[in-house]
Amino acid sequence: MQYFVQQLINGLTLGSIYGLIAIGYTMVYGIIGMINFAHGDIFMIGAFTALIVFLILGALFYSVPVVIALLVMMIVAMLLTSLYNWTIEKVAYRPLRGSFRLAPLITAIGMSIALSNFVQVTQGPRNKPIPPMVSKVYNIEGISVSLKQIIIVVVTALLLALFWYLVNKTSLGRAQRACEQDRKMAALLGIDVDRTISITFVMGAALAAVAGTLFLMYYGVIAFSDGFTPGVKAFTAAVLGGIGSLPGAVLGGLMIGFIESMWSAYFSIDYKDVAAFSILAIVLIFLPSGILGRPEVEKV
Amino acid sequence: MVGTVSPERDIVATPVQRATREALYAGAIALGLFVLFIGLRTDQNISNELILVQRWWLLFTVVVLTMVGRFVYVAYGQPFLASQKVVDIATGLLPESAATRFFRLPYFIAAIVIVAVLALLAGSLDDLLGPGLAGYARFARALAIIYALASVLFYFRSFIHAHFSALGIAALAIYPVVVVLVLAVYSGSMVGGFQGSLKWVDNFGIQILIYVMLAWGLNIVVGLAGLLDLGYVAFYAVGAYAYALLGTHFGLSFWILLPAAGAMAAFWGVLLGFPVLRLRGDYLAIVTLAFGEIIRLVLINWREVTNGSAGISGIPKVSFFGLMSFNVADENYIAKVLDIAQSGAYYKIFLYYLILGLCLLTAFVTIRLRRMPVGRAWEALREDEIACRSLGINTTTTKLTAFATGAMFGGFAGSFFAARQGFVSPESFIFLESAIILAIVVLGGMGSLVGIAVAAMVMIGGTEALRELDFLKQVFGPDFTPELYRMLLFGIAMVIVMVWKPRGFVGSREPTAFLKESRAVSGSFTKEGHG
Numbered sequence: 071m072q073y074f075v076q077q078l079i080n081g082l083t084l085g086s087i088y089g090l091i092a093i094g095y096t097m098v099y100g101i102i103g104m105i106n107f108a109h110g111d112i113f114m115i116g117a118f119t120a121l122i123v124f125l126i127l128g129a130l131f132y133s134v135p136v137v138i139a140l141l142v143m144m145i146v147a148m149l150l151t152s153l154y155n156w157t158i159e160k161v162a163y164r165p166l167r168g169s170f171r172l173a174p175l176i177t178a179i180g181m182s183i184a185l186s187n188f189v190q191v192t193q194g195p196r197n198k199p200i201p202p203m204v205s206k207v208y209n210i211e212g213i214s215v216s217l218k219q220i221i222i223v224v225v226t227a228l229l230l231a232l233f234w235y236l237v238n239k240t241s242l243g244r245a246q247r248a249c250e251q252d253r254k255m256a257a258l259l260g261i262d263v264d265r266t267i268s269i270t271f272v273m274g275a276a277l278a279a280v281a282g283t284l285f286l287m288y289y290g291v292i293a294f295s296d297g298f299t300p301g302v303k304a305f306t307a308a309v310l311g312g313i314g315s316l317p318g319a320v321l322g323g324l325m326i327g328f329i330e331s332m333w334s335a336y337f338s339i340d341y342k343d344v345a346a347f348s349i350l351a352i353v354l355i356f357l358p359s360g361i362l363g364r365p366e367v368e369k370v
Numbered sequence: 371m372v373g374t375v376s377p378e379r380d381i382v383a384t385p386v387q388r389a390t391r392e393a394l395y396a397g398a399i400a401l402g403l404f405v406l407f408i409g410l411r412t413d414q415n416i417s418n419e420l421i422l423v424q425r426w427w428l429l430f431t432v433v434v435l436t437m438v439g440r441f442v443y444v445a446y447g448q449p450f451l452a453s454q455k456v457v458d459i460a461t462g463l464l465p466e467s468a469a470t471r472f473f474r475l476p477y478f479i480a481a482i483v484i485v486a487v488l489a490l491l492a493g494s495l496d497d498l499l500g501p502g503l504a505g506y507a508r509f510a511r512a513l514a515i516i517y518a519l520a521s522v523l524f525y526f527r528s529f530i531h532a533h534f535s536a537l538g539i540a541a542l543a544i545y546p547v548v549v550v551l552v553l554a555v556y557s558g559s560m561v562g563g564f565q566g567s568l569k570w571v572d573n574f575g576i577q578i579l580i581y582v583m584l585a586w587g588l589n590i591v592v593g594l595a596g597l598l599d600l601g602y603v604a605f606y607a608v609g610a611y612a613y614a615l616l617g618t619h620f621g622l623s624f625w626i627l628l629p630a631a632g633a634m635a636a637f638w639g640v641l642l643g644f645p646v647l648r649l650r651g652d653y654l655a656i657v658t659l660a661f662g663e664i665i666r667l668v669l670i671n672w673r674e675v676t677n678g679s680a681g682i683s684g685i686p687k688v689s690f691f692g693l694m695s696f697n698v699a700d701e702n703y704i705a706k707v708l709d710i711a712q713s714g715a716y717y718k719i720f721l722y723y724l725i726l727g728l729c730l731l732t733a734f735v736t737i738r739l740r741r742m743p744v745g746r747a748w749e750a751l752r753e754d755e756i757a758c759r760s761l762g763i764n765t766t767t768t769k770l771t772a773f774a775t776g777a778m779f780g781g782f783a784g785s786f787f788a789a790r791q792g793f794v795s796p797e798s799f800i801f802l803e804s805a806i807i808l809a810i811v812v813l814g815g816m817g818s819l820v821g822i823a824v825a826a827m828v829m830i831g832g833t834e835a836l837r838e839l840d841f842l843k844q845v846f847g848p849d850f851t852p853e854l855y856r857m858l859l860f861g862i863a864m865v866i867v868m869v870w871k872p873r874g875f876v877g878s879r880e881p882t883a884f885l886k887e888s889r890a891v892s893g894s895f896t897k898e899g900h901g
Contacts, residue, residue, distance in 0.1 A: 105652055107805075122406045125422050153402045162865045169872040171651075172598070176812045179805045180864030187858035192407045198420055298801065302663065309656045340671040347660035351645050354657060358648050 072212045077335045078328070083219045083288065085327025086226035090281035091304035092311070092319035093233070094274030100250045100314040101270050102167065107178035108158060110301015111185035112275050116151040116282030117292045118189055121198055123147065124286075136203055140221070140287065147279040154185075155275030156268055164264070182297075189294040199291045222284045229280060230320060236273070237316065246270060250314070303330075303343075306350050312363020321361060325349075389445030396440035400433045408432055478521045481514040488514075534820060542579075542726055546571050546719045564715035571718045573834050576790060579725040580783055581826045585810040586732045586819060587779030592808065593817035594736075594745065595772035596752030598655045601662025602807055604642075605635040605777040607669060607799035609784025614682040614794045615675070624688040628785050635781025636774040643773040647766055662804055669796040681795025688789045690720060721790050728786060732779050733819050739775070748772050806830075809864050815874025825874070833860050 091113050098106045120143040127134050127142065134142075162177040206217040237243035245266045248256040257263045285300070286292050307326045311318025326346050333345040353361065409429035410422045488511040523530060530537060549570045554563025584606060591599045612631040616622050622630075646657045669676045676682070689695045694704040696717040705712045739745040747768045750758045759765055788794045810829055814822030836856045 099652070105655065119406055121420075122410055122412060122422070125412060125420055126410075129422060150402065150406065153399070157399055157403060162869065165869045166872055172592075172812050172816070173868055173872040176809050177865045177868045179809060180861045180868065182861070183802065183805070183857055184861030184865065187855075187861060189407065191854055191858055193412055196414070198412055200420065302659065302801070305656060306660065309653060313652060341667070344664050344667050344671075347664050350660055351657050354649055354653055355645050358650070358653065360653075 073335070076213050077331045079213070079215055079219060080335075081328035081331035082324065083222050083327070084331060085324035086222050087281045087285055087288070087323075088300065088304045088307045088326050089320040089323025090226060090229065090277045090284075091300060092308040092323045093316060094278050095305050095308040096311070096313055096316060096319040097246075097270050097274050099308070100316075101246060101267055102163070102174075102253075103171070104163065104174045105178065105305070106163075106271075106274075107175065107301075108181040108185060109274065109278060110299075110304070111182045111297035112151055112155050112158075113278040113282045113285075113300060113304075114189065114292070114294065114297030115154050115185060116147045116275070116279030117286045117296065118193065118198075118282075118294075119147040119150045119279065120144070120283040120286050121200060121292055124200055124203075139203065140283070143286075144280055144283045147283050148276040151279035151282070152272040152275045155271045155278075159268060159271040164267075182301075186294050186297055193294065195294060197291050197293045200286070202290055203287050218288050222288060225280065225284060229277065233273075233277070234316075242266075242269065299343075303346065306346060309360055310350050310353055312360030315360070315362045315364070318360060318362035325361075385445045385449050389441045389443075392444045393437040393441035397433050397437040400436040401429075404429055404432055473521045473524045478518060481518045481521070484514040485511055485518065538820070538823070539730070545575060546722050550715075550719075561711050561713065564711075564713040568715050568718055571715070571722050573837075574831060575722045576718065576725055577834060578827055578830045579722070579729055580787060580790075581807065581810060581830045582823050583725065583729045583732055583783045583786075584780060584807045585814065585822045585826055586729065586736060587776050587783065588807050589776075589811050589814075589817065589819070589822055590736060590739075590748070590779070591772050591776035592811050593822075594740065594752065595748040595769065597769060597772060598651065599658045599773075599776070600655045600801075600804055600808065601642075601658035601660070601665075602776070602780055603799045603801070603804040604662040604665040605639060605780030606784040606787070606803070607665055607796075608635045608638050608777075609781030610788040610794045610798070611669065611676065611682075611784075612781065613785035613788040614685045617686050617788075618682060618684060621686070623692065624686070624785070624789055625691065628782060631785035632778040632781040635784065636778040639773040639775075639777025640770055642777075643770045647769055659801065659804075662799075662801060666796050666799050669799070676796075679796055681793055681797070683793045685788050685792045685794065687717065687792070688721065688724065696720065721786075725786055725790075728782055732782075735775075735779075736819065744768065744771055806860075813864070813867055813871075813874050818874070821874055829860065829863065832863065833857070 091109065094109050094112070095106060098104065098109070123143045123146045124139065127139055158181050162181050163174050166173045166177060204217045204221065208215045208217070208220075237246060245256070245261045246269070248259070248261055249263055249266050253263055256266075281300075282292075285296075303326055304323065307322035308319045309322070310325060311320070311322030329346050329349055330342045333339075333342045337345070357363075409424065409426055411425055412420050413423050415421045488507055546567065549567045550560075550563045552563075553566035553570075554560050557563060557566060584602070587605075588599065588602045591597050591602070609631040612634045613624065613627045616627050616630065617624070642658065642661050646654050649657060670679050672678075687696045690704065694702050694707050696704060698705075698712060703712075704710075704716050740749070747758070747763050748771075750761075750763060751765060751768055751772075755765060758768075787798070791798075806829070810825045811822055813829065814820075814825035833856050836852050836859065
């Protein structure tokens with residue numbers, strides 16, 4: 071039982087990170103119907119920015135309180151990563167809006183290749199380890215919970231609450247939901263569609279940057295190629311939960327996190343990704359539009 | 371007017387004013403994007419801790435270059451393009467007027483003279499100009515050769531346009547012969563010609579043709595049937611491992627295993643097809659991607675069979691239909707049989723013709739299938755699945771045959787790849803490969819075989835050519851490695867080409883079924899399918 075609860079906690083931590091990235095996929099998909107393949111690399115850019123900010127802080131000050139360091143890392147990463155996603159949307163996706171469906175997918179793949187290789191060229195191909203920032207571990211009745219895990223879950227919960235408020239209670243969120251339902255009608259009603267889409271990309275990138283910072287803090291290492299696997303997992307999570315649905319993305323992220331940690335604990339760690347992908351395929355056979363997704367209505 | 375950007379200001383402002391403003395924006399954005407990534411570099415010091423290296427000059431240069439580029443584009447590029455209508459909106463090609471001004475007889479003669487003079491001085495260039503300038507001179511010579519060839523092509527453009535496929539196949543068929551002969555003349559001996567041809571035949575010829583074949587195979591799934599497949603590389607892997615395992619363990623010949631690998635890949639295609647039949651669009655895409663990843667992860671982790679990430683080496687070579695072999699030790703080694711000098715180039719040239727034959731087979735099958743009921747059903751499925759179903763087409767078998775046929779060609783290409791490399795490892799079957807193949811299909815114009823071949827040549831040949839830019843070392847110093855920038859430029863090129871020509875290189879198609887007469891349809895009128 072203790073072992074099981076332990077794995078549950080590990081899965082929750084992992085799932086929080088996937089959920090944060092998955093929201094970026096699902097929002098972009100919901101609003102313009104494209105798979106933003108570069109999102110995984112946006113996450114990597116966020117983690118790398120956090121790494122560089124961490125090193126700058128270390129070089130400038132003798133010692134910085136961990137909370138402040140984390141906060142600064144997160145905020146700078148959010149700002150810069152948002153700038154990246156905003157620029158990418160403007161350069162690579164906006165000119166192709168209204169073009170055929172595969173065109174933005176290809177530019178997204180191109181951007182993904184370009185981003186990871188840009189980081190490889192400018193920062194070098196090696197793994198970048200940092201000293202552990204938070205190392206405290208609590209022991210509650212045989213279950214060890216590290217402070218890192220608590221931070222991840224708490225930050226994720228706070229962000230999700232903020233995010234939920236933004237989407238459901240503000241005029242910006244209303245504009246987003248309107249664009250999602252019918253872009254042309256929203257434009258006719260005076261919503262600046264281009265701006266709304268830009269903001270969607272910025273929001274997705276900000277969440278991915280937080281996920282990147284948390285990833286860096288949790289694992290203590292990042293490399294230029296680290297965007298791909300979490301990106302694909304988060305995309306899997308978004309599809310599993312039903313792409314386009316925000317609670318679905320979080321649920322899918324948590325599910326993928328649980329599947330992974332349970333499979334590594336009880337079966338084999340080598341095949342944890344195989345398990346996650348297989349369960350995706352199985353779920354989609356029975357629920358072809360994901361767990362919380364609305365089935366597509368075909369109009370003839 | 372304060373704080374708002376009114377549309378009138380854009381019209382009132384002169385291009386230079388507008389360009390200045392745009393350049394400042396671009397500079398600010400570039401500064402924001404690059405300040406941490408180019409301005410600073412994380413490096414490990416001796417005690418393995420990360421330290422920051424400052425590179426503010428590089429950052430400054432990049433930002434200034436961005437600003438200058440944006441300024442020039444907005445101030446001169448855009449008005450020029452607008453006034454000249456240089457880019458034809460429909461085709462994205464240069465119109466006749468611009469091209470005729472670019473290709474003129476005096477320029478052509480000048481280019482020929484430059485080539486001739488530099489070729490005569492080839493041996494003594496280094497002494498005359500010093501190594502740095504000689505590098506530039508060689509680069510100028512390469513440009514002049516390209517210009518002269520382009521002029522010739524331009525002069526015969528209508529002829530080429532009319533017989534494009536036939537000319538293309540003929541050019542591909544004589545390519546190794548021409549390379550060997552040119553290099554033989556250049557080096558003065560036949561042996562030198564064969565040795566020098568290795569790079570050209572292998573790196574450019576075979577490499578590009580493998581991608582052409584893969585892209586034509588994927589084209590059946592994506593371009594004809596409209597099913598978005600992001601895990602095509604899985605079938606490539608199945609074919610490669612089928613040949614690698616059966617060839618090394620049972621010593622079976624390539625000619626038996628080639629169809630076997632194709633059949634096995636087709637079987638896996640059907641296996642993947644079943645669960646995804648009900649899925650549409652992007653759900654299909656993610657499941658195929660997941661399938662590709664599953665195959666790769668199994669190849670990495672099932673160490674008893676696949677030898678894990680270390681891969682399988684010592685894969686037997688292809689024989690010349692059992693008559694001659696390409697192993698130096700064998701009795702019937704080709705050089706012994708034909709009584710010529712030993713060279714590794716024979717094998718490469720043989721492989722070149724083998725992959726060319728496989729490519730032509732793929733193209734032939736695709737063209738024939740498009741005219742058969744199943745091919746028409748694929749295209750109908752791409753255009754409208756509901757209409758398809760109401761007309762009594764069995765969408766299940768239609769999708770499955772598309773998956774199986776596409777996968778079969780992937781399997782053929784895979785077993786060829788294993789035979790060519792002599793070594794396979796899961797490293798070769800990552801998602802990036804699927805993405806590159808898909809990009810070639812889409813950039814080529816989905817469904818157009820010629821367009822796809824051109825796209826493969828441009829994208830793969832272009833990135834291979836970057837390996838050859840050694841003269842850049844003389845410009846940027848000996849530490850500069852152009853290979854590093856290969857994939858970066860590949861990604862950027864993908865974006866630029868797609869934004870420039872969203873419908874791919876060949877934007878029109880010949881319809882397979884038509885009333886009375888065949889007329890080419892613009893790509894914008896055909897759908898891409900929803901899964």
